[in-house]
Amino acid sequence: MLKGKRILLIVAGGIAAFKSLELIRRLRERGASVRCVLTDAGAKFVTPLSLQALTEDRVYSDMFSLTDESEMGHIQLSRDADLLVVAPATANILARMAGGLADDLAATVLLATDKPVLVAPAMNVRMWTHAATVANVETLKQRGIRFIGPNDGAMACNEFGPGRMSEPEEIADAIEGLLVPAERPLAGKRAVVTSGPTREAIDPVRYISNHSSGKQGHAIASALAALGADVTLVSGPVVIADPPGLRTVHVDSADQMLAACLAAGRIDIAVCAAAVADWKAARPSGSKIKKKAGMAPPSLELTPNPDILATLSKPGPQRPALVVGFAAETENLVANAIDKRRRKGCDWIVANDVSPAVGTFGGERNTVHLISASGVEDWPTLAKGEVAMRLAGRIALHFGQPPKAEAAE
Numbered sequence: 001m002l003k004g005k006r007i008l009l010i011v012a013g014g015i016a017a018f019k020s021l022e023l024i025r026r027l028r029e030r031g032a033s034v035r036c037v038l039t040d041a042g043a044k045f046v047t048p049l050s051l052q053a054l055t056e057d058r059v060y061s062d063m064f065s066l067t068d069e070s071e072m073g074h075i076q077l078s079r080d081a082d083l084l085v086v087a088p089a090t091a092n093i094l095a096r097m098a099g100g101l102a103d104d105l106a107a108t109v110l111l112a113t114d115k116p117v118l119v120a121p122a123m124n125v126r127m128w129t130h131a132a133t134v135a136n137v138e139t140l141k142q143r144g145i146r147f148i149g150p151n152d153g154a155m156a157c158n159e160f161g162p163g164r165m166s167e168p169e170e171i172a173d174a175i176e177g178l179l180v181p182a183e184r185p186l187a188g189k190r191a192v193v194t195s196g197p198t199r200e201a202i203d204p205v206r207y208i209s210n211h212s213s214g215k216q217g218h219a220i221a222s223a224l225a226a227l228g229a230d231v232t233l234v235s236g237p238v239v240i241a242d243p244p245g246l247r248t249v250h251v252d253s254a255d256q257m258l259a260a261c262l263a264a265g266r267i268d269i270a271v272c273a274a275a276v277a278d279w280k281a282a283r284p285s286g287s288k289i290k291k292k293a294g295m296a297p298p299s300l301e302l303t304p305n306p307d308i309l310a311t312l313s314k315p316g317p318q319r320p321a322l323v324v325g326f327a328a329e330t331e332n333l334v335a336n337a338i339d340k341r342r343r344k345g346c347d348w349i350v351a352n353d354v355s356p357a358v359g360t361f362g363g364e365r366n367t368v369h370l371i372s373a374s375g376v377e378d379w380p381t382l383a384k385g386e387v388a389m390r391l392a393g394r395i396a397l398h399f400g401q402p403p404k405a406e407a408a409e
């Protein structure tokens with residue numbers, strides 16, 4: 001139920017706008033109040049009068065209307081809402097949102113808001129798959145804008161494919177999912193997530209490290225926290241922000257990362273997503289190593305770092321109930337990952353291809369395979385946030401299953 005919830009519905013110009021009329025009815029049936037902003041293009045498909053009749057409220061369209069601004073300014077429109085919904089969201093409004101334009105009332109409200117925003121895209125399949133739209137969608141997802149759809153199917157333009165706006169009932173469900181406090185299936189569970197690279201000092205100014213951005217590990221920490229887990233994120237040096245709603249411990253080296261994981265105490269879930277440097281300098285210099293005229297370059301003696309994943313996976317009373325590792329591979333991905341799972345003693349391995357051509361390191365998307373005792377699951381290419389949510393969902397499911405089913409896994 002959406003009793004007492006206030007939705008600001010932005011109707012942009014697409015043939016799917018007729019479904020927004022039905023959406024208003026569905027939302028009101030669930031107890032929400034709906035106020036509409038109609039773009040000029042939207043008004044070519046549905047009339048302000050229909051929206052007004054269905055919302056029992058006036059419809060806002062004009063940014064420069066003195067009456068509107070005095071009665072309900074554009075900032076107030078978003079302040080008064082619990083959620084902004086753009087349905088249908090055309091390629092044009094997505095581009096204007098991604099570009100930060102404020103060229104009409106709808107775009108201005110979207111730029112000025114600090115409320116969550118859900119968009120339901122609807123457009124021709126070629127417009128949806130165009131590189132410009134793909135990039136805009138990616139940008140908006142990165143900024144936390146939620147998406148529902150589009151669905152596959154026949155479209156008004158006689159083409160078939162992704163581009164149809166989700167059905168009003170689906171959108172109403174998504175809205176309820178965002179506004180009604182979520183179930184917290186991992187409440188009471190403690191988790192540690194490692195993320196980012198480690199830095200192994202050679203001397204006070206030089207170090208060994210790698211290209212890990214921490215995006216995947218940080219997203220997993222957030223996803224576990226969203227499902228109610230008490231999360232400690234142990235992060236190597238990264239440029240991304242500490243995620244809200246959990247504890248972040250900053251470390252440099254693998255030794256520090258291991259110490260921080262062990263200091264977290266008894267945990268139920270460990271996810272090792274960090275790209276830990278395998279080796280460190282055997283004898284890091286306390287002072288900057290200087291060049292000396294005529295001398296050969298110094299040789300660097302390396303020594304192995306502790307394996308954090310293998311350490312946490314060691315059987316014993318302290319072992320977390322579920323230990324998940326990552327396998328970053330450039331060849332024989334699945335075979336190497338299956339072997340890695342066995343060698344490290346962890347329960348699951350998330351295997352991802354880090355060949356430079358795939359662009360996993362630092363990129364926004366990830367194609368992974370989940371390897372457990374019961375086999376290999378191939379996941380589609382997903383945004384790193386989606387991989388994280390799916391993994392967190394699987395972890396919740398694992399803990400929700402009766403012990404017998406777990407043992408059979």
Ligand code: CTP
Nearest residue numbers: 272273274276305306307308309325326327328
């Ligand atoms: N890992 C770790 N501590 C290390 C090295 C790796 O915790 N010292 C963890 C990573 O966080 C990841 C998993 O082990 O979850 C696999 O990392 P990867 O670099 O793919 O494997 P390696 O152990 O380096 O094995 P290989 O060199 O054979 O690829």
